Amino acid sequence: MTRRIVRTGVQLSSVGFLIFLIILLLDKQFRVLPNSIHGHLPTHHPGLVVTDVTIVTCSSVNPFSSCTLDPSVWYRVDKDLYLGNTWTSSAYVHFQRKREEELLETDKVVVDLRVSRFNPGLLNSKINNPRGDVPNAADSSELDWESRPGGIWIRRSSELHVSDAKTTLTSVDVLFGADVVDPRPQWEVKDTPVLLNSLTELAEARISVRRGVPPVIKKPELRINDNERFKIMQAADLHLSTGTGHCREPVPEERVPGEACEADPRTLEFVEKLLDEEKPDLVVFSGDEVNGETSKDAQSAIFKFVKPLVDRKIPYAAIFGNHDDEGNLNREEIMAILEGLPYSVSSAGPDDVDGVGNYIVEVMGRSNSYHSALTIYLLDTHSYSPDERQFRGYDWLKPNQIKWFRSTSQSLKKKHDQYTHMHMDMAFIHIPLPEYREDTNSWKGNWLEPPTAPGFNSGFMDALVEENILFVSCGHDHVNDYCMLNRDMNDKPNLWMCYGGASGFGGYGGYGGYVRRMRFFEFDMGPGRIVTYKRLEYGDTESRIDEMMIVDAGQVRA
The missing domain is CATH 3.60.21.10 (Metallo-dependent phosphatases)
Known part of the structure; x- marks a missing residue:
């Protein structure tokens, strides 16, 4: 008995296919659940700017499916958007980034990201132009949004933006939960979950983006107050x-x-x-x-x-x-x-x-x-x-x-x-x-x-x-x-x-x-x-x- 992978024409024995599937699942488990530390430490150095963002989905029942894009071009946020809630599918946010000095004239820099079921430019245009007139040249920038999987919309500019500019995205992360927050300086959590399907919405997978280069974090100095x-x-x-x-x-x-x-x-x-x-x-x-x-x-x-x-x-x-x-x-x-x-x-x-x-x-x-x-x-x-x-x-x-x-x-x-x-x-x-x-x-x-x-x-x-x-x-x-x-x-x-x-x-x-x-300890140094x-x-x-x-x-x- 054989199992045929229709799209490739490759034939595998049932036992071979089963072994391959087990290996793939173990690999998926290794890659997804422990979450590489790279997703939690600084992922940049000053001067990096984001040039594109996307989501890649893969299936564990398809041995030729991959959730990784070319690592020389794309950085993957090592968090499964499904949070491991399904063994058949995974999805990951990827983003491109470049040093500012390496940007070409043809490159575009991401200056905004939103998560929405509809084109944010059209929504803004509708709000600003309720009669539905065709927007003029001055309004055309509002329609300059590019669609990506999961309800992600990005706006990019061909003008070179320094990495500490307030509008330029310099990193992207993924967090989870309806009550999610981000305490890191200059990070902003998008208030709508990723819209791949009901599973990502159930996990409340959310995009968090950073604008500019954050300040160096210094440990605070602790000191007895003036009242001792x-x-x-x-x-x-x-x-x-x-x-x-x-x-x-x-x-x-x-x-x-x-x-x-x-x-x-x-x-x-x-x-x-x-x-x-x-x-x-x-x-x-x-x-x-x-x-x-x-x-x-x-x-x-x-x-x-x-x-x-x-x-x-x-x-x-x-x-x-x-x-x-x-x-x-x-x-x-x-x-x-x-x-x-x-x-x-x-x-x-x-x-x-x-x-x-x-x-x-x-x-x-x-x-x-x-x-x-x-x-x-x-x-x-x-x-x-x-x-x-x-x-x-x-x-x-x-x-x-x-x-x-x-x-x-x-x-x-x-x-x-x-x-x-x-x-x-x-x-x-x-x-x-x-x-x-x-x-x-x-x-x-x-x-x-x-x-x-x-x-x-x-x-x-x-x-x-x-x-x-x-x-x-x-x-x-x-x-x-x-x-x-x-x-x-x-x-x-x-x-x-x-x-x-x-x-x-x-x-x-x-x-x-x-x-x-909650317990408190109150010190009086006098x-x-x-x-x-x-x-x-x-x-x-x-x-x-x-x-x-x-x-x-x-x-x-x-």
Whole structure:
């Protein structure tokens, strides 16, 4: 029995055809689902301009179909417009670009792009000329739109445009979701999904374009304000998806009768409310920002939690949880995105230390002080246990991470001693330490589920105490939000171990009507004091919950 490929006349045996199809599907899976990092890092150098844009569709049941154009001419945005929702078809946005100095007189530069079922020039002409008269020469430019697949229309100019001109397109990207945003400078998301068919509209595949060359992104400087104050907002477990997401155990299920809960919009509304009311100086995202299993395009999810910070010019730092890299991007790729975004102080950290995101953030003293007032240690607690037979559950901090922490802390002590007030140190992680399980009878807040700390104790708590860390705060366990005091053998307070309390509706809630919340740490450098409290998403939303002083005169307070 043979199978005939009609258009080519090539004959393959059934077994041969099946093997070929399997190879093709595996190739498609490799190319599409992991999403090459090239789609998320800068895809240009100054001077590149876009000269054409198109979409290429291919079929996995046709072994001679390809979704790649000549790579010497076309750049492919490595994101399947179907988001892998069908195994039979794929589609990719491609664009051409050239150096300005290489443009020929016959070349055209893209100066505008729209997504529409109809010619935008005709629509504009109809608006400006409702009687339907034939447009005159002055109006003819409005009709100068070129059609491309997927409802894309482009306008091109034969005049040479410098790459920093406001009208010239210099890069193209693809994002997903009805709630999609783009926090990158000079990028604009088109408000209509790609119009290939119902599947691309279902995935809400959207084109984002950049005009001109964006400014160089510089890390912001953090500084104690003139009132000797500094405030950190810890956003734990946002669990954002590609698209609006699905609410898990929302409380209440409907804030307004008949208003269905959408996870990401409700989570981000809560975040933005607190940003506006609390006005934090720094936001620490303590892991599981991305709900991996529902984020087929993690970049779109990342952009959603970054945009409110960029809009308000608030610096932020992020570490990873066990779900962030369960989507289409790994830790290195996610951190590469975060490092390149405005107001981010996030860092991948040393290459020779286990994990991604082992780094410090220094907060300088007020005014023009060159001395650090606060040092914030952020560490990657990894994901799942590498030895399930012996230590079930979650991973632990590795010896070289603890060594890095100790050596960094000790190398900074001499500098920190030069600060005129009391220098203070703290740490943020995602997965709690084993000591979070120990009930010391000195804790405040909710303890509603068993702490899912790793089964192996790497000794990081001892290192924190020895290096005079005042508190460590984690996430991971969504309905625990307590702060617990750790004491030494002589009952002397060592440090506080806190939970952030989950804030995202895409992660589990449960356990008897748990309301989403956010933890804050407020520093007063005059008396060397730290106060912590939480704010609720629903109910008593204006009050500080479980407010407590945990540090006074630069010392842990019982």
